[in-house]
Amino acid sequence: MRSPFRPAIAPDPAILDDHRGLIRTIERRGILRGGLSLGALTMLTGCDVGESSSIGRALRAVSAFNDRVQEAIFDPNKLAPEYPDAMILRPPRFNAYYEIEDVKPVDGDAWRLELAGLVADKRPWTRRQIADLPEREMTIRHICVEGWDYIGQWSGVPLRTFLERVGADLTAKYVAFKTADDYPSSIDMATALHPQTLLATKYARETLPDPFGYPLRLRTATKLGFKNPKWITAIEVTNTYSGGYWEDRGFNWHSGI
Amino acid sequence: MSASPAIIRRIVTQRQMKPKRLHPWPVRVMHWANAVAMITMIGSGWGIYDDSVIFHFVYFPKSIVIGSWAAESLLWHLAAMWLLVVNGAAYLVYGFATGRFRERLLPIRVRDIVATVRDTLHLKIAHEDLTVYNAVQKVLYIVAIGAGVSQVVSGIAIWKPIQFSGLISLLGGFQGARLVHFAGMSILVGFLLVHVALALLVPQTLWAMLTGGPHLTRRAGGHR
Numbered sequence: 399m400r401s402p403f404r405p406a407i408a409p410d411p412a413i414l415d416d417h418r419g420l421i422r423t424i425e426r427r428g429i430l431r432g433g434l435s436l437g438a439l440t441m442l443t444g445c446d447v448g449e450s451s452s453i454g455r456a457l458r459a460v461s462a463f464n465d466r467v468q469e470a471i472f473d474p475n476k477l478a479p480e481y482p483d484a485m486i487l488r489p490p491r492f493n494a495y496y497e498i499e500d501v502k503p504v505d506g507d508a509w510r511l512e513l514a515g516l517v518a519d520k521r522p523w524t525r526r527q528i529a530d531l532p533e534r535e536m537t538i539r540h541i542c543v544e545g546w547d548y549i550g551q552w553s554g555v556p557l558r559t560f561l562e563r564v565g566a567d568l569t570a571k572y573v574a575f576k577t578a579d580d581y582p583s584s585i586d587m588a589t590a591l592h593p594q595t596l597l598a599t600k601y602a603r604e605t606l607p608d609p610f611g612y613p614l615r616l617r618t619a620t621k622l623g624f625k626n627p628k629w630i631t632a633i634e635v636t637n638t639y640s641g642g643y644w645e646d647r648g649f650n651w652h653s654g655i
Numbered sequence: 656m657s658a659s660p661a662i663i664r665r666i667v668t669q670r671q672m673k674p675k676r677l678h679p680w681p682v683r684v685m686h687w688a689n690a691v692a693m694i695t696m697i698g699s700g701w702g703i704y705d706d707s708v709i710f711h712f713v714y715f716p717k718s719i720v721i722g723s724w725a726a727e728s729l730l731w732h733l734a735a736m737w738l739l740v741v742n743g744a745a746y747l748v749y750g751f752a753t754g755r756f757r758e759r760l761l762p763i764r765v766r767d768i769v770a771t772v773r774d775t776l777h778l779k780i781a782h783e784d785l786t787v788y789n790a791v792q793k794v795l796y797i798v799a800i801g802a803g804v805s806q807v808v809s810g811i812a813i814w815k816p817i818q819f820s821g822l823i824s825l826l827g828g829f830q831g832a833r834l835v836h837f838a839g840m841s842i843l844v845g846f847l848l849v850h851v852a853l854a855l856l857v858p859q860t861l862w863a864m865l866t867g868g869p870h871l872t873r874r875a876g877g878h879r
Contacts, residue, residue, distance in 0.1 A: 647726055
């Protein structure tokens with residue numbers, strides 16, 4: 399049978415004569431060498447893995463794939479180990495995208511927690527109303543993406559309890575946070591519903607000190623430190639991915655531990 | 656249509672008769688894939704380490720780390736890990752299933768090690784026969800494979816210290832796991848230095864890993 403790829407009218411053989419010089423220079427060795435240079439080129443541009451470069455995009459695609467893998471690894475019933483009071487670090491270790499001197503304290507009386515997205519009751523919350531909610535305490539290991547860690551004791555209302563109270567859609571994909579220090583963040587719903595994910599108001603049984611997120615911050619035992627936004631001002635339940643401060647700069651979004 | 660038994664028999668016989676090469680193609684593919692994975696993992700791992708060092712004054716200069724800052728190093732590290740793990744698993748399955756590990760790496764006798772070390776100190780590096788590994792080589796390869804497995808286990812512990820909290824306790828806590836991961840890296844870098852230096856000193860070995868090397872005779876795979 400005639401190949402469907404063969405043109406109905408054969409090209410004029412004279413074309414070959416016209417390009418004889420070019421055809422003669424095609425060499426296997428040359429193609430191999432070209433392939434090697436192409437490979438070397440990827441090494442050169444390897445220095446630049448910003449979102450714009452193809453390597454940057456490939457690495458971010460793998461990171462997004464890793465998000466899915468981590469969601470599969472995450473066991474919603476597995477509790478993080480807890481530790482004795484004697485191991486609590488006082489005060490906790492400060493970390494942010496700026497120095498501790500640049501912390502801008504939040505006025506707790508004027509502060510309100512706004513709600514948005516897939517939530518039935520969007521009325522804002524005051525500090526006193528949140529203090530009346532059931533509280534859980536946990537003494538857990540904080541692990542920073544940089545590699546350091548410490549034991550801290552946090553208490554506050556479990557995020558699950560809060561989300562149930564405001565009639566949030568618990569089948570939504572994400573819970574996103576806005577903060578007073580412009581540090582947006584978002585977590586997966588499975589982590590939001592984990593019993594060791596709190597809207598913390600206390601550290602070591604005392605009101606949260608200013609540098610550590612007064613009056614309200616997130617503390618989840620199953621994610622790296624940077625996934626715990628401080629000075630939360632708004633919570634949104636959503637199906638739209640919204641990333642976060644460090645996440646948008648290349649750190650892995652799920653960052654479960 | 657079915658192939659006649661005679662043709663099948665002929666193909667099978669041909670395959671049996673075809674002499675095996677020192678490094679069959681799967682070994683070569685896995686070796687170079689592993690080289691890319693290891694170098695990427697080590698270089699990016701240095702970048703991650705620098706963000707919070709374990710030992711003061713031990714850090715890696717920016718010029719030799721992969722990734723211009725921690726987030727980029729992490730992107731590289733957590734992408735190359737798939738190549739390392741998938742390729743490494745394939746290598747282990749291949750090594751055990753084909754008997755290559757048993758043929759190449761065993762047995763190791765103490766007196767062979769002593770003899771090899773003595774020869775090496777007298778600057779006699781015996782490499783006339785590439786198909787037989789000396790005792791020190793065998794030990795080095797086994798240590799490197801073990802360190803590779805240890806890196807994957809301690810790496811998983813560091814990546815998921817809560818989900819795999821059992822591994823963390825086994826490794827002496829989160830910082831213990833980091834220490835084990837650092838030690839494994841050090842062993843592998845030490846191995847790489849020796850491995851590459853010897854490959855350059857005896858270039859036939861490098862050529863063999865590219866082209867397959869000498870054909871093995873029936874005796875091959877046996878012991879000295």
